[in-house]
Amino acid sequence: MTTLQTTTPARLLYLHIGSKEPQRQIDFYERLMDLSCTRYPDGSAVLLGPQRAVRLSPADRSGLLAAAFSLGNTEQLNRLRERLEHQGCATLDTQSPLLADGAFSIRDPQGRETLFGVPSELIEISREGMPGRLQHVVFQTTQLEAVIDFYVNTVGFSVSDNVVDPESGQLMVCFLRSDDEHHSLAFFRGSQDEWDHHCYETQEWNDIRDWGDRFAKEHITLFFGPGRHGPGNNLFFMVVDADRNRLEFSAELQTIPAGQEPGHWPQCEHTLNSWGRAWMRS
Template sequence: MNTLQTSTPARLLYLHMGSKEPQRQIDFYQHMLDMHCESYADGSAVLKGPNRAVLISPADKHGLLAAAFALDNQSHQAQLRQRLEQKGCRVEDIASPLLETGSFSIRDPQGRETIFGVAQDLQLGELPGMPGRLQHVVFQTTELEAMVEFYVNTLGFTISDNVVDQETGKLMVCFLRSDDEHHTLAFFRGSKNEWDHHCYETNEWNDIRDWGDRFAKERINIFFGPGRHGPGNNLFFMVVDADKNRLEFSAELEMTTAEQAPGEWPQSEHTLNSWGRAWMRS
């Protein structure tokens, strides 16, 4: 079976956020995440930092509008589009200020938009600022099995780890990869359908410390962590942005091979944070 990892590797490139107070959100990402802003007349903005980017647009409510994944080249873009169309997935052309022509979007059965394309020559790695590459995005869902089926069997993500309720055998969390990193996407079983968090991968533990100090200086409290996740084995902590969206800062995320079989973990605080207390979604 062709997967994203084996045939058309995809990495998270940017997020498109909606905000009821876009300027406040823009100010947060400029000031706290070293992002440089290009503003538009409609109140939206493109923000770029070292190996990270976000689009922020005025909206009726706060939240994520789309997640965009970068493919290596136009050949992979065409190959993935053809594969999705052959599977009956509705594909729509999309114009993006961060992607080359030919990029496209799809929607999952619950309406989440995912964009695929080839990144423009953005030179994000050359921008100044603290290290933190935009690395993964996570959602809560009321239909976990259906989401996993779509993202694996239609889009081509690969399951890295499952978290299972040991008493009922019910799947509670699924971590999915689109390249050699442990996960670029994950779903938690929840009581509603919402954006859970997004993550910036740093270079080492000292970067986690430095990001923590930066937020502490601004009196922005840690929401969850610090700790180490079981699935992915990464060090982490979480804070919230100006709209109360959750951000994670991570280091040492596990790398995988294409042949690596899915792991299974028990649903417990220790699985989500081997150092102590965890934020349990359900």
């Protein structure tokens, strides 16, 4: 089967976030995430740091507007677009200061927007700051099966792990990869459709400590963790930004070879945090 991992590997490049109070968000990401801000005439801003970026726009409500994935080159990007259109997935030309010409967007069955493109020169500039590469984005959904079918069978993500209710056998969480890393996208079954969190992958456990110390100096309490996830086997903790969006910091995320059969985990606290208590979405 043709997948992103085997033919057109993609990595999460940046998030486009909407905010009712964008200046508060800018202050947070500049101060705590080592991002530098460039403002645009339309009121939007781009914040750039080492291997992470945020595009921020004023909005009626705060939340995620789009997630952008990067491909290695224009040839891979065009190949992906051709395959998506062959699968009956509508693609739309899009422009972004963080993507080179030729970028496009798609929408899933619930309207979430995903961009694909080659990084622009702006995002390729080397920048200093604490290690934390933007690595994955996660959602809650009321239509889990339909969403997973779209991302796997139309877009080409691969399933790394499934989490199922041990009594009913119902799928509760699905972790999807677009390259060798365990997941760049995941979905939880929820009572509403919302952005769950996004994650920054650090280099080692000591980086987790250092990020925790940085938030502690600002009296920002950890939302979840520290702990270790079962699926992905990564160390982690979570905090919230100025709009209460959830950020995860991770280390040692598992890699998965192409073609490996998905793992299966029971829905329980130990699966989501083998060290102790977990944040259970449903």
